[in-house]
Amino acid sequence: MSYALITGASKGIGKAIAFELAKHNYNILLTARSAELLAQAAEEIKKQYPVTVNFLPLDLSELNAAQKLFNWCVENNFPVSVLANNAGYGLSGSFEKYSVEETTNLLQLNIIAPTQLCRLFIPLLKQQQQSYILNTCSSSAYQAVPLLTVYAASKAYVLKFTRALKHELADTNISVTCLSPGPTDTDWANRAQVSDKILKMAAKLNMTPQQVAVIGVKAMFKKRTEVVTGFINKLGVFMAWLLPDSLVEKSAGKLYK
Ligand SMILES: NC(=O)c1ccc[n+]([C@@H]2O[C@H](COP(=O)([O-])OP(=O)(O)OC[C@H]3O[C@@H](n4cnc5c(N)ncnc54)[C@H](OP(=O)(O)O)[C@@H]3O)[C@@H](O)[C@H]2O)c1
Numbered sequence: 001m002s003y004a005l006i007t008g009a010s011k012g013i014g015k016a017i018a019f020e021l022a023k024h025n026y027n028i029l030l031t032a033r034s035a036e037l038l039a040q041a042a043e044e045i046k047k048q049y050p051v052t053v054n055f056l057p058l059d060l061s062e063l064n065a066a067q068k069l070f071n072w073c074v075e076n077n078f079p080v081s082v083l084a085n086n087a088g089y090g091l092s093g094s095f096e097k098y099s100v101e102e103t104t105n106l107l108q109l110n111i112i113a114p115t116q117l118c119r120l121f122i123p124l125l126k127q128q129q130q131s132y133i134l135n136t137c138s139s140s141a142y143q144a145v146p147l148l149t150v151y152a153a154s155k156a157y158v159l160k161f162t163r164a165l166k167h168e169l170a171d172t173n174i175s176v177t178c179l180s181p182g183p184t185d186t187d188w189a190n191r192a193q194v195s196d197k198i199l200k201m202a203a204k205l206n207m208t209p210q211q212v213a214v215i216g217v218k219a220m221f222k223k224r225t226e227v228v229t230g231f232i233n234k235l236g237v238f239m240a241w242l243l244p245d246s247l248v249e250k251s252a253g254k255l256y257k
Contacts, residue, residue: 006028024221132223183202
């Protein structure tokens with residue numbers, strides 16, 4: 001049986017992706033920082049599905065973390081055929097509100113870790129019959145977002161990186177998919193320190209992590225390059241494509257004021 005490796009799998013969308021892949025008979029490899037939540041998620045998955053679940057607590061924003069995760073998989077002979085790069089977080093408010101360290105940490109987790117993991121795992125993924133990379137992006141990737149500046153830009157990188165990689169790997173056994181959720185009911189907004197105004201607005205649009213995971217995994221198996229979750233988020237992406245950038249960016253910025 002093949003293995004699926006999911007980052008940011010202790011809660012939220014990543015945990016839901018892990019359940020969804022277990023439903024599709026994949027053995028599951030979980031990683032995130034919280035050992036306790038990972039152990040709990042592993043137990044819950046094993047109770048529900050006849051699969052093996054292993055986990056590695058790791059801070060993926062640390063230098064060399066991707067290499068440590070890769071080494072763990074190689075040393076344990078896990079034949080990974082799904083790599084789900086999902087760990088990530090946002091920081092809302094003015095760019096200057098956050099220190100250089102805080103900003104760098106976000107970039108490390110949202111950009112460097114998934115890039116390094118793709119680079120490290122592609123040779124392993126090539127050894128399997130059919131492999132998949134699922135990168136969790138965001139609907140915010142489709143336009144610049146003032147006051148969510150670094151996060152939206154980091155996700156724009158994930159989007160462009162995933163699209164290009166899809167082309168590069170077109171003649172291989174690896175399919176690459178970008179999953180772009182809009183507001184989803186997880187701990188994301190809390191860690192991003194978004195205002196009560198945004199929280200109230202998001203609550204009206206929120207999807208559940210399970211809904212997002214089902215859409216993402218389905219798109220991944222269909223070998224789609226990208227999927228935006230939900231009608232409203234799709235409409236937002238379409239408007240961002242249709243309207244002038246300056247107008248879209250101005251109204252996006254007003255949201256986070
Ligand atoms: N929720 C939304 O509205 C939304 C919308 C668009 C895109 N997204 C994207 O969806 C992905 C999942 O987020 P979520 O909404 O599920 O948020 P979440 O509930 O906060 O989950 C984030 C996951 O990432 C892990 N993580 C955070 N920092 C980490 C680090 N330094 N090293 C390793 N793992 C780390 C967390 O576990 P630990 O804390 O245990 O490390 C957790 O498992 C992210 O890439 C996010 O940007 C979310």
